[in-house]
Amino acid sequence: MAQPLNFVLSVPETPEDHGQEPSPYDESDVHDSFHQLIQEQSRWVAEEGLELQEQERGAGAPQTTGSGRPVPLGPEDAGAHSTATLRILASMPSRTIGRSRGAIISQYYNRTVQLRRRVSRPELRGVGRSARPSLRLYDLELDPAALEEEEKRLLLVKELQGLTVAQRDHMLRAMPLGLAEKRCLREESQTPSGKQRGRPGRRGLLPCCGRLRDACVLALHGLGLGLLSGLLALMPWRYALKRIGGRFGSSVLSYFLFLKTLLAFNALLLLPLLAFLVGVQAAFPPPASPGSAPSFTGLELLTGGGSFNHTVLYYGYYSNSTLNRPCALPPEGQCGREADTLPYNMPLAYLFTVGVSFFITCITLVYSMSCSFGESYRVGSASGVHAVTVFCSWDHKVTQRRASRLQCDNIRTHLKELLAERQRRQGPRSACGRLRQVAVLGLVWLLCLGTTVGCTVAVYAFSELMIKSSVSADQEGALLALPVVVCLLNLGAPYLFRCLAALERQDSPVLEVYLAICRNLIFKMAILGILCYHWLGRRVGTLKNQCWENFVGQELYRLTVLDFIFVLLDTLFGELVWRLISEKKLKRREKPEFDIAGNVLELIYGQTLTWLGVLFCPLLPAVQIIKLLLIFYVKKTSLMANCQAPRRPWLASHMSTVFVSLLCFPSFLGAAVFLCYAVWQVKPSSTCGPFRTLDTMYEAGKVWVRHLEAAGPRVSWLPWVHRYLVENTFPVYLVSALLLAVIYLNIQVVKGQRRVICLLKEQISNEGEDKVFLINRLHSVYERKERSRVGRSQEAERLVDDPDAW
Amino acid sequence: MGNKQTVFTHEQLEAYQDCTFFTRKEIMRLFYRYQDLAPQLVPLDYTSSPDVKVPYELISSMPELKDNPFRQRIAQVFSEDGDGHMTLDNFLDMFSVMSEMAPRDLKAYYAFKIYDFNNDGYICEWDLEQTVTKLTQGELSAEEVSLVCEKVLDEADGDHDGRLSLEDFQNMILRAPDFLSTFHIRI
Secondary structure (H helix, E strand, C coil), X not given: CCCCCCCCCCCCCCCCCCCCCCXXXXXXXXXXXXXXXXXXXXXXXXXXXXXXXXXXXXXXXXXXXXXXXXXXXXXXXXCCCCHXXXXXXHCCHHHCCCCCHHHHHHHHHHHHHHHHHCXXXXXXXXXXXXXXXXXXXXXXXXXXXXXXXXXXXXXXXXXXXXCCHHHHHHHHHHCCCCHHHHHHHHHHHHCCCHHHCCCCCCCCCCCHHHHHHHHHHHHHHHHHHHHHHHHHHHCCCHXXXXXXXXXXXXXXXXXXXXXXXXXXXXXXXXXXXXXXXXXXXXXXXXXXCCCCXXXXXXXXXXXXXXXXXXXXXXXXXCCCCEECCCCCCCCCCCCCCCCCCCCEEHHHHHHHHHHHHHHHXXXXXXXXXXXXXXXXXXXXXXXXXXXXXXXXXXXXXXXCHHHXXXXXXXXHHHHHHHHHHHHHHHCCCCXXXXXXXXXXXXXXXXXXXXXXXXXHHHHHHHHHHHHHCCCCCCCHXXXXXXXXXXXXXXXXXXXXXXXXHHHHXXXXXXXXXXXXXXXXXXXXXXXXXXXXXXXXXXXXXXXXXXXXXXXXXXXXXXXXXXHHHHHHHHHHHHHHHHHHHHHHCCCCCCCCECCHHHHHHXXXXXHHHHHHHCCCCCCHHHHHHHHHHHHHHHHHHHHHHHCECCCCCCCHHHHHHHHHHHHHHHHHHHHHHHHHHHHHCCCCCCCCCCCCCCCCCCHHHHHHHHHHXXXXXXXXXXXXXXXXXXXXXXXXXXXXXXXXXXXXXXHHHHHHHHHHHHHHHHHHHHHHHHHHHHHHHHHHHHHHHHHHHHHHHHHHHHHHHCHHHC | CHHHCCCCCHHHHHHHHHHCCCCHHHHHHHHHXXXXXXXXXXXXXXXXXXXXXXXXXXXXXXXXCCCCCCHHHHHHHHCCCCCCCECHHHHHHHHHHCCCXXXXXXXXXXXXXXXXXXXXXXXXXXXXXXXXXXXHCCCCCHHHHHHHHHHHHHHHCCCCCCCECHXXXXXXXXXXXXXXXXXXXXX
């Protein structure tokens, strides 16, 4: 039920009893805990309250209450209220949060107590209608015990002593007090370390496992942070990123941060592959193939064939037997070492390593996507665009004068657009105009999709042509034709889409960016789809007696390398040459803008190629890492020399979330589907690779399970798991049903939260009205008292002047 | 690495590490930045905790702050006496709050104090006008400025008292996911 505020001020209903009304001046009748705060405030108010006193007498008529809605206070009304009213208003608990140190300390004391008691969120049921539910969900200083600041501080110190070290540090860092104060608190709470453990059952029994869990979580968190900071310290990019952020702001910086994220993903993918596949196979090289190996010419770096063909780079190099098998027979000259008897089943290792690295990448991606979503999407975050622009749009990272001025211009333009939009929205657009816009939009979409389909068909036709004119091993250079065509199309299509989008004339720049990303993404995925069909559908058939996996691996290698070359060309022509042309020929001072969305899509495309190729070319992530490093330096140099920051305001946080989710959904998911199809359905080639004697790659796992079954009853649970959980379709249905249930529950939770937010907003609004009502009543009470006092003093004066009036 | 420096005692450095979001190395780097601002004023030995304040003019000439329109307010909020002259503690505190690792609540609290130009505990219309003027460097007309302020109060003022309290401000900050990335100074 409602807990009434402990407000010891009773305003009687009838206006007649003046004498019994406690005046706001009588401090003993006013709430005790305001005492010190009132003294503080009265000093401040006295310093700046001169102009208020003039309006005190002869102020406007006291607002009557009870007749409809009381007029909300405006700043011009504030002067109409007495200094006493203002004093009380200023010392209300909700107003002193930001200012009084005592309030901060007691608030953090409450927080610490609740942390120790592990109360995560108070129920809304317990929060009364009269107490304003604080955003921070902890009690305000409504405790009637009159504590001095020093006592509150001691209480806080005692509470801090009860926390673990990591929790105490976390609490100290988050406190909005000065650093010197925090150091004092830390020192004081640090002294008896023995006391931390000897607190059984004092208050709120903390179960041992809970504390252990806390310690583990915090230790892991600390370890993770330590590793991350170590890793980041290794990369010498801190200064570069600072310069980029300083000149161009957070939006352009988000591209480079995305690049860093991709580097981390590739490193994560590469480690298991290096450890379990490449390293082992390199230590046990297969017997040399008949015929001399081709020598190294420079062309291999581009085509990936030639002398690279018989290296650890490709699938075909890996053996299909168990390495380092202990020899039971007398030595045939092969196995001479009896000491190492750890057999290594290469086919199984290949399958599992690729599967496990994909799984780890998937988990990491989904985790980072969910973190990103959690940060950037809020329930009910659609409104409030003016407030957000005024308070959150200044990017404090910008440190150059020119960039700073550009940012001012951008914000000013944005504010003007917002104001103009508000006026424009008030005038309804005609149906004809809207119809025309829809027609234009439909036409542009039709053209874009048509371009996509056309390019897809062109790539398909070209690939069929390549199959028909079968290339011999000497003309390796001709194999570059298909990748060049694909890269050219990838380069040209975004420019075409941009020109088409200029026809649309969208109002909202954010929508423009989303549409551009959508179209480009559809295009790239269509091209990749047709290429996948070409490889797995057609090439497998035509390369019957050769190593088709090597061929697919080489194709992906070629695509990766050529993509890099075309990115260089694009940077050169798109940015450098354009800047030179616009400066010399067109005589404009404006440099070209850095196209963030286009560049990020390029990165996502490159990463998709890597994921597609991991099965056939285990060292492709290493190639991708080198490529990303080079792209970083090239883009940074070009950016500094040729570009300027984007003119339109850019929602950096939303965009990062969109990029990570694009990386997860079409990109990684498509690669995973491709991998699954290749593992489950396609017959591996019979002349090379670890699966050459099997029907599908997956069979290696099945063979191993059959081995285990034959091995004996001790490991019979694994074949059982395999038969009933992996081969059976029922678990898949079960897991899908569970997933759907979880999604549905989350949707309902969000709906509930939205409703609660609406209710809370209404409550806040009601609180405001209550305050206005109370203030007006206070004011009227005070006015009446003043008038009666003035009247009495005037009477007394008249009596003194004229004693005979009696 | 940590034992070779002679500027702080071991306990001081530990205390700084525990109370800010910086590591040892970063604290030393920040100290040298602070010392560079006023080499004659700032001693190289802080073991006795000398009471040294670097004047505001030098702080505002730092490359990270010199083109920031809110640099005066930032320095005032974090300085001890509200005048912009900062001790080493204030300096570390300022960059700790403005760093990447500071949580949203803490940043919102200090952002509120920065935008509260008259230090009265809430952001009134005059504070808003000052903020908008500083943001646009005086290029908007007075009418546009007051329109913007009116819209901001409409959107963010929950209890309709004509000014933004800390809670209104924090409520609005929650709706702005970009706040964490923009209220951030790299040092």
